[in-house]
Amino acid sequence: MYSNIILPRQWSRIACFCRLSTIEGQKLPQSGKSSDGISPPPRIPRGPTDILQALAATVGPDPTAAHYKYHDDPYLIPLSNYRKRAYALSAEAGRKAAAWIRDEHASLFNTREWDPPSKLKTPYYNADPIIDAFEPKPIYNEESKVTEEDLKYTINNALLDDSIKIFQLLGGIENISEETKLALLQFLCFYNEKEPDSMEWLEERWFSANVRERQLATWKLGGLADKIFASIEPKTPEAYCAVIQGMAKHYQAERAHALSQEAIEKGIPLSTEVFNSLLACVGFLREGTALRAEALKGLLTQMGEQGLSPNEETLTACLRSISSWGGGKMLQELALQVVAEFKQLGIQPGLSAYYYLLCLFCKERGPRIDILSGILVDLENRENLDAKEPTDTNFFITAMGVCSDHLQDINMAERVHALLMKGDNYKLVGDAYKESIYYRHLVTVACRHAPFERTTELLDTLVPNVYVPEPSVMEEIIKTLEVAGAGERLAQAWSQLVVFGIAKRVRLVERLLSAMSSTYEYQTEEVKGKMRDAAADILKFGKIAENEQNAKDLRTPVQKLSANAVSNIVELCSDVKDTADANWDAVSEGIQRLKQSDATGVPSRPQALADVALRAATAGKLGIAASAVQYLAECGFEEAVPASIQALGAVLNRPQEEVETLLEKQRADLTKAVHPSALALVDAYYLAKTGAPAREADSSTSSDSDSESSSDDE
Amino acid sequence: MSVFIKHYRPCGLVSGFNNKIWRYNSTTADVATSKNEEDEEFRVLDILKKRDRQQRRVARRADVQPDRADRMAVDQNWGNVWPGPKSFHPSSVPLPLRQGYVPRGQAPPGKKANAELMKIPNFLHLTPPVIKAQCEALKPFCTEWPKLLNSEEAIEKHYPVEIISSDYCHASPSIRNPLARIVTLRIKLSTLNLDKHAKDKFIRLVGDRYDRETDLVTITADRCPVKKQNLDYVNYLLTACYHESWNVEEWEKDKTEDDMEYYDWDKNASKKSLVNWYLRTKNENRELTDEEYVAFDISEIPNGEEYKNAVSNYLNDGESEVTVKNYAKSVRKLLGLPEAKVVT
Known part of the structure; x- marks a missing residue:
């Protein structure tokens, strides 16, 4: 039960020997060193997990091992993409089953049943301190008695369906306080009344195939959020902000803009985040690049009029809009202009901003523009890259795609990879799908443009534990191996x-x-x-x-x-x-x-088969030689004649001319002169020469049996 | 597929294993045919189910990869491969280990499927380079050691009080352990500022918590539910005992010679007789009071000190060969008698 027993020795110092009651050492000097050479120096402040993180930083990646979520055992290490997915999700399914039982039979985990006589039940938790994440989740249905506290709990824990149910059980809009109403509105607007994926199931999130989000107006018109918003009187700035952001996030652009105008007219202050979300969907209002750009600028000036200062997300939102309007010189210039202006304000573009820039500049069929090197210089100089927006995870996959398809530059690809491996930047790789695309690009560019040694080194570290090549990438690898003439690796x-x-x-x-x-x-x-x-x-x-x-x-x-x-x-x-x-x-x-x-x-290449026939004949495998030559003859290849002659020469150990003269004779004579298994070769010769077997129809079967008997002989 | 397997496990072990499987299949086939023949003649009661057990087929997967130990580079960082404590696993450890009991003359079993290796705790996660790296990583959290505390004696002098408590770490929902509340305080009695009376009283107060041989006072507290409370309690106990031992109560003056817990030569009859004897040898005939006897300076008596020590030791430490001999020696010296001749 007790795995480690630690016996710390604490020395508490006695100041002077006659007075034990005052133990010094509690009054600490403020310098880094001990002040008098005896009392302990002040403690260096540290967080609860700092030591663990420092120790973890000493452990590097191990290319021979699978990810630590898999068992380290040859039978259980997954080697294909299918298995990787299946194993990880199976483990998670087990966890989900356990969580289901915990929730369904919550009383087994948080009550203690006393022995008779009274069968008393008291609340009891075996965990100390109580960990909320491991507690049974409450289940709400029509019978449950709910209070506003429950609603707050579900909102704080992002349980959307439950919160709507409780809202209904409580009796709708009238029966909850203004404060909770606002919280619920914000909650509904953020998720658009759709239950979010649970944060608890990491593997499911990792493996869920994230198809690129379609830009469709998914906002539920006349939904609960709209109703709650309508019921809030007087309308607070927070309510406006929540609704506008929710609409803008779910591409209900026109209504969002209309509401924002309404709020501005009423003199209700809006937040920077509201403008950011409006900027991100400004393209839905107008058609045509010039008009859209104008609308974008208009929004930015409106923002200035409101006295709001832009932040990093503002830049990202602008670039997101611009990059979604297509390509072209004008938009590219606009984007650069925006970036330059934000830089003047002291706002550095984040990963998402760079992602949109790459999307804008590095089109597949566009001219080759190298903006990636400048971006990399900037990112390499940063201390650490923090994930701030969901689109941040798109940067590395796009950058590697640009290296592979657009720039076709292995050095750049290696720089991107080094950046991803630096510190804990690997968290920015996204999910399993993005990770595999990232490595597909990396391996492809390495196969095509890197020296062979570097390619093999890369393959050895990546395959198969980090990345399992898809068929197209495997073909690329085989091509590289062929060019380099690496026979052993081909066999592998x-x-x-x-x-x-x-x-x-x-x-x-x-x-x-x-x-x-x-x-x-x-x-x-x-x-x-x-x-x-x-x-x-x-x-x-x-x-x-x-x-x-x-x-x-x-x-x-x-x-x-x-x-x-x-x-x-x-x-x-x-x-x-x-x-x-x-x-x-x-x-x-x-x-x-x-x-x-x-x-x-x-x-x-029929010549290859002819060579095989000769080799087989030399090795004494007459059956094989005969069937090879026969196949050649049946297919009508010219090589059949010389092949059969050569093979016969090898079998009979005579020079070619002699064999040719021998073959001039009638078949019946040959039957006596030659070993029956060699006859098959002769037959093949006639077949090739005349297009018909020398003997009658039964020849083929007999030759078959001959070949079999010959192989038995050996 | 056998080629493929062989390719994957270059050690040749598998090919041997394969042969065994083939042999195994053929034997089971023989058994099946012979069984049919037997069935017609006589049915045998097979209690141990030997036949069924033999026929159970072992399903083997073909696409098992070779041990990752085979692929490890010679100059790899072992700390990355084995970062934390875990039970031994043969496919991850590139060492030709053997362990287990066998009769003389045989090699111990290899590392694969070896329960002996899995049972014992290993320290593969704590290799010297790893320890070095971890120490380097922890250095930023460490403060400098106080310069004057450079020896055990200095530490003992400046920090005489020692507090011992235990922390427990185990895999369970609760991080609490009732044993963690126990606090022990240890201090050398000589480091306390006590006079003869106070020391005597202190020892009487702490009772068996004082160890005469090591001079350590050990106070353990476990009556409070929390470690902090117990720590405060042991500190309180020590403080209380210390101050109490300095108090002199009225009744303590009633202590007579009979109540003494040790033999005080100065106050006993032995000194009286010695002084009397000494005075008589000097032909002085004085009557002395008790106080005068006690105050009498025996250093003027030749060999008197030695005699005093010998008598005190004899009575305080108990009768033993050494004390008796010392006593005899000092008496001879005192009386001017020759040394005892050792008769052999």
Whole structure:
């Protein structure tokens, strides 16, 4: 029960020995040092968590470990995006279930039932001090007796549905005080009468796919907020501020502006925040850039007339409006003008302001404008970046997108990344969706423009614990690996494909195979072996997937590898000297698959298969050689003839000319002269030469059986 | 998929494991066929369910990644990998550890699936570099040590009172622990400013809270519910005892020689006889009062001091070989007798 027992020794000092009762040391000197060399110096003031934070700052990131919300165990570390999401949300589902039980059976947690006789129940909390967040949440329904205190509680804890219910139970507008009415109005306006996502469920917020917010007028006209506002008499400035901000926030721009004009006419003072929200939706009032810009300036001057000084949010709101009106020279100039003017007032643009500037200047199909470097210089000089607005989390993903698509500059990307990793700036990455897009941009730009060593270093730290590449990024990575000729990493890439759950993407696998076959010849023997194993495994994996499809009767059919890919596998696997090597099985299976037209299309490099036939013949795998040549002949490739001659030459250990003269003879003569398994090669030769098998229709079956018997021989 | 697995676990352990699985499958298949044959002849009562247990299949996942210990860089910062206390986990610790009892001549079991390693508390989170880094991080919160308190003696001299209390930290909804209220105060009696009488009285007041051997007075308080209250209480007790011991009550004067808790040679018959004997050896025949006896300066008697000490020790410390011998020696010296010859 008691994990740590600490025995502090406190020394209380005795001033003079004869008088014990006055213990000195309570009167502390004010200098940093001990005043007389004996009494303790004054305590350095610190917050309750300062020590913990100082200790936590000594721990850096560990690239080999998964996020700490997952179990540190090979069986439980998620390696694909799907698993990451599933594991984290499962854990949260457990927490939610526990919270549900706590709320449903609250009496089990906050009352104590005494033993008979009277079955007395008394309130009891086992927690000391009581932690409000862990207490059962009250449940309100039609029967519950509520007071205004309950309403205040729900408003303070952002329980919107409950607060509306209590409001109704209390009997509507008449029965609550003005103060609570205002609080409720502000609450309703902020959330637009929609229950907000709970702050308690971090994983749900992290993984919820935040689609970009649509700019639609979602304000509930004639809703409860409007009714409460109408009932407030006389209308206070706070009520006006709340309603105007709520309308502006939910894009009811015209009414918001009308109300603001009304308030100004009545001489009701409005706050800076009201003007900020009006500025953010000023574009909805007018059409056309020039008129909108004019309206924006008009609002700003109105603000000045009211005697309000702008703040950082004002700048952000202006830039937000400007950036949402499209692009163009004029708007860009306007934006710069606004920023310059605010800088004169001593207001530095925040992350959101920079985000809108990037949106405005770095259009996908626009001219390349490098405003990011200036922004980075400014941000790098700041002590720490604080999140002030929800849009602040858009900055890093946009900046990285600009580095990747617009500037295509790896140095800039690395600067952005360094800034994100500085201090605790990583909290500005947003959510899982934004994080993965951020890393997609980073990895893409690194693959395209960074030196290979830096790319691999980056990949090693990011993949798979921080970021799991999507198929498109994986393709980019494979391309980079191919250019660099990194065979070992290509072989590794296959296992990564499997682990990341994207091994069934045929396009990706084909890309990988062609990369492997084009880099194969430059590798060392050891790496070659690994690549062969990977290639054989690809074939096996496809087979398993097919079996699974047949067994489970899946809706989406498993795509088949193309003939090109299969011939790549065959080519890779056949490069073995040892006749007993397991890879020969993969070769024969690959050729079998080609012959049964289990693969789409025909190979683009028939010479590769011809080489395979020769190698197989040299290794004594006559069946494989025969079926390879036969496949070539069936497909009508010219390479079939020389291939069959070469293979026969290798089998019979004779020079080519001799083989050619031998093949001139009748087949019947050959049957006696040549080993039956070699006959299949001869058949293939005739097939290629004449377009028809030399023997009758049964030849194909016999050749099949021949090949089987030959493989049995070995 | 086996290739893939092998690739992922380069140690070769898995391939061996794989073989075992294959063998295992084939044996179970044999068992199944033989079972069919048996069924026709005779049904066996299988109490221990050996057969079922054998046939249970082990579901194994194929896409398990290798230990992350294999991927760790040699120059990594270990503090980042193992930042806090936790039970041992083989896949995160890149050390070839072995632990467990085995018969002689065998190697102890390796780190995987080793309960022995998980049972013992480890200190992997407190490696010397980590301790150094944490100390550096905590330095800004520390004040300078007072310069004159540079030795244990100085500390004891300037801060004689020692307060001992415990704080408890445990995983439970409540942070309270009833044992945290107990406060103990310790002080060396010699550091208190007491005269002979006050010291005697103080010792009598504190009773068994005083340890004669270490000279420590230990006062423990646990009667109040909160630590602060108990702390105030022990301070009060010490103060009260101190001042009380300085008080001299009227009745204390009634204390007679019989009430003395120790032997005071000056007030006893031994001194009287010595003085009388001394006077007689000088041929003076005086009658002395009790006060004169007490005030008599024995330093003029040769070897008188030694005799006094020997007698006091003999009576105060109890009879032992040393005290008896000392007594004998001092008596011989006093009377001018030769040293005792040790007969062996």
